[in-house]
Amino acid sequence: QQPVQSPQAVILREGEDAVINCSSSKALYSVHWYRQKHGEAPVFLMILLKGGEQKGHEKISASFNEKKQQSSLYLTASQLSYSGTYFCGTEWQTSGSRLTFGEGTQLTVNP
Amino acid sequence: EPEVTQTPSHQVTQMGQEVILRCVPISNHLYFYWYRQILGQKVEFLVSFYNNEISEKSEIFDDQFSVERPDGSNFTLKIRSTKLEDSAMYFCASSSREWRQFFGPGTRLTVL
Numbered sequence: 385q386q387p388v389q390s391p392q393a394v395i396l397r398e399g400e401d402a403v404i405n406c407s408s409s410k411a412l413y414s415v416h417w418y419r420q421k422h423g424e425a426p427v428f429l430m431i432l433l434k435g436g437e438q439k440g441h442e443k444i445s446a447s448f449n450e451k452k453q454q455s456s457l458y459l460t461a462s463q464l465s466y467s468g469t470y471f472c473g474t475e476w477q478t479s480g481s482r483l484t485f486g487e488g489t490q491l492t493v494n495p
Numbered sequence: 496e497p498e499v500t501q502t503p504s505h506q507v508t509q510m511g512q513e514v515i516l517r518c519v520p521i522s523n524h525l526y527f528y529w530y531r532q533i534l535g536q537k538v539e540f541l542v543s544f545y546n547n548e549i550s551e552k553s554e555i556f557d558d559q560f561s562v563e564r565p566d567g568s569n570f571t572l573k574i575r576s577t578k579l580e581d582s583a584m585y586f587c588a589s590s591s592r593e594w595r596q597f598f599g600p601g602t603r604l605t606v607l
Contacts, residue, residue: 482543
């Protein structure tokens with residue numbers, strides 16, 4: 385069962401904010417967020433663990449709601465370099481297990 | 496930052512041929528993975544490897560696929576008889592006990 389990401393695509397003007405959601409119908413152990421640019425490998429952004437706190441990385445942060453089994457990725461004051469496809473990868477067991485990825489959210493930041 | 500490396504970057508093969516994709520995981524990592532991504536689609540899990548054996552595999556990883564860690568550094572994925580639908584980007588990843596999976600740059604496999 386793959387996680388469900390929303391929205392599928394979002395277009396922003398530079399400086400605007402966005403939220404990308406990742407939901408699971410199954411209890412999660414962790415959520416990993418990656419950004420992928422066309423033709424490149426996924427680049428790790430951050431990991432949220434069950435029972436963990438909100439994480440942040442520059443102007444990109446994320447939260448993990450255990451009750452809802454949902455993670456949200458927050459991009460604030462977006463930059464052109466934020467463009468790409470954002471994937472959440474979920475683990476249902478302890479560390480070292482497979483990541484199951486969502487379909488991705490395509491983010492385009494325009495000048 | 497440490498890196499996972501993969502060779503070749505692009506492999507072109509004829510249908511029915513065997514291919515071996517190679518990966519060098521980060522040296523102190525314990526868990527190794529192969530994922531694939533068909534053009535324009537999401538990343539899909541193939542197999543995970545820990546303690547010199549497969550720990551988990553997906554339904555995609557059928558008898559045509561095998562993995563090996565022939566020495567202390569390389570991790571390989573073999574496809575015995577390639578099909579057209581095996582054309583994809585194949586990513587190797589590795590992790591330690593700190594959960595983050597480091598992805599390699601990928602090998603683009605084209606089956607003609």
